[in-house]
Amino acid sequence: xxxxxxxxxxxxxxxxxxxxxxxxxxxxxxxxxxxxxxxxxxxxxxxxxxxxxxxxxxxxxxxxxxxxxxxxxxxxxxxxxxxxxxxxxxxxxxxxxxxxxxxxxxxxxxxxxxxxxxxxxxxxxxxxxxxxxxxxxxxxxxxxxxxxxxxxxxxxxxxxxxxxxxxxxxxxxxxxxxxxxxxxxxxxxxxxxxxxxxxxxxxxxxxxxxxxxxxxxxxxxxxxxxxxxxxxxxxxxxxxxxxxxxxxxxxxxxxxxxxxxxxxxxxxxxxxxxxxxxxxxxxxxxxxxxxxxxxxxxxxxxxxxxxxxxxxxxxxxxxxxxxxxxxxxxxxxxxxxxxxxxxxxxxxxxxxxxxxxxxxxxxxxxxxxxxxxxxxxxxxxxxxxxxx
Numbered sequence: 001x002x003x004x005x006x007x008x009x010x011x012x013x014x015x016x017x018x019x020x021x022x023x024x025x026x027x028x029x030x031x032x033x034x035x036x037x038x039x040x041x042x043x044x045x046x047x048x049x050x051x052x053x054x055x056x057x058x059x060x061x062x063x064x065x066x067x068x069x070x071x072x073x074x075x076x077x078x079x080x081x082x083x084x085x086x087x088x089x090x091x092x093x094x095x096x097x098x099x100x101x102x103x104x105x106x107x108x109x110x111x112x113x114x115x116x117x118x119x120x121x122x123x124x125x126x127x128x129x130x131x132x133x134x135x136x137x138x139x140x141x142x143x144x145x146x147x148x149x150x151x152x153x154x155x156x157x158x159x160x161x162x163x164x165x166x167x168x169x170x171x172x173x174x175x176x177x178x179x180x181x182x183x184x185x186x187x188x189x190x191x192x193x194x195x196x197x198x199x200x201x202x203x204x205x206x207x208x209x210x211x212x213x214x215x216x217x218x219x220x221x222x223x224x225x226x227x228x229x230x231x232x233x234x235x236x237x238x239x240x241x242x243x244x245x246x247x248x249x250x251x252x253x254x255x256x257x258x259x260x261x262x263x264x265x266x267x268x269x270x271x272x273x274x275x276x277x278x279x280x281x282x283x284x285x286x287x288x289x290x291x292x293x294x295x296x297x298x299x300x301x302x303x304x305x306x307x308x309x310x311x312x313x314x315x316x317x318x319x320x321x322x323x324x325x326x327x328x329x330x331x332x333x334x335x336x337x338x339x340x341x342x343x344x345x346x347x348x349x350x351x352x353x354x355x356x357x358x359x360x361x362x363x364x365x366x367x368x369x370x371x372x373x374x375x376x377x378x379x380x381x382x383x384x385x386x387x388x
Contacts, residue, residue, distance in 0.1 A: 030103035032110065032356065035063060040350045041343045046070045050352060051115065060337040061100060064111035065356050079179045080109065086178040089153050094324055095146040097176040116174045118167030118332035119342025125162055129251045133282055135329040136248040139165070140241060141316045142173035147237050148304030156182040156191070160240035161221050162247065171328030190231035219260055220253035224268050224292045238299035238307065242289025249282065250275055254290055285312040
């Protein structure tokens with residue numbers, strides 16, 4: 001049964017010729033030249049995220065610009081289309097980034113997203129080392145709310161890490177980057193697909209054919225069942241929540257080692273060690289979320305309801321949290337859209353390539369690169385746009 005909200009297109013399977021078709025383009029007139037691209041604010045495997053100002057309405061957006069050739073070379077178009085598909089379902093949740101537009105040129109894909117300039121959780125953790133429990137609880141609760149919403153749509157997020165958790169200008173969480181999401185996973189169903197990039201071998205695992213694809217930044221957050229290439233379910237996201245919460249409280253992910261193979265060994269075989277100085281409730285939650293047996297892990301039975309009910313979250317009024325009636329424990333104090341102090345200077349000091357804002361002579365290309373992303377372009381109905 002399709003649990004997608006009314007009007008949300010369901011993803012179509014990848015065809016034998018590599019094409020994906022999610023329906024006709026809903027915004028065929030969008031152009032890169034509609035925007036002034038001001039600053040680079042992020043980078044990924046296939047492109048960049050830029051601060052952009054729309055020329056007609058003066059609104060600021062975060063525009064994710066991806067190179068089609070890089071995506072096709074690594075055969076990752078299904079993940080890009082999955083990200084678009086998930087974004088279409090997320091626009092009305094307060095702690096998930098919203099998609100405003102998507103369109104393509106013969107060479108590039110453009111996601112036009114809500115602009116969030118309070119900084120990555122990773123940025124703030126790097127600067128402050130660790131958070132006090134009330135602050136960590138607040139962020140964990142908002143992230144759990146977002147994950148619970150994705151699960152209600154039969155989506156497993158699979159990529160929870162501090163780099164994918166943004167703060168808005170008020171200090172609320174905004175979850176972003178849905179390229180590794182797995183759709184269509186019903187309650188109590190499992191999946192066994194695994195996503196990422198460089199191959200890494202785990203030493204002494206007893207299985208010589210275990211090679212894992214792992215993005216360097218999300219290695220510390222992988223659940224044991226994923227490392228073992230076993231079927232996994234929604235509980236994998238609750239493991240990741242536990243890992244992020246642990247890092248917020250203690251400054252490093254659980255089981256961390258600079259040697260990736262050793263870190264995998266730790267995740268699989270070493271007991272969880274929790275430093276002193278934390279409340280009994282915090283320690284109990286970490287033990288419950290970071291249970292190596294996914295069947296015994298908190299959230300494995302009634303999902304988000306179990307998380308909400310844990311004593312660690314007893315100070316949280318979940319209805320007030322969802323409606324943003326709770327005051328965030330930290331205010332990023334941004335002066336306006338042009339305030340980039342919470343972005344890494346490594347990005348913001350990079351020159352913006354002129355080619356990003358250029359419109360090719362022919363927008364509708366018959367090239368293989370364009371045909372592989374049929375249906376990518378998107379524009380929501382007027383009433384689907386979120387207020388800023």
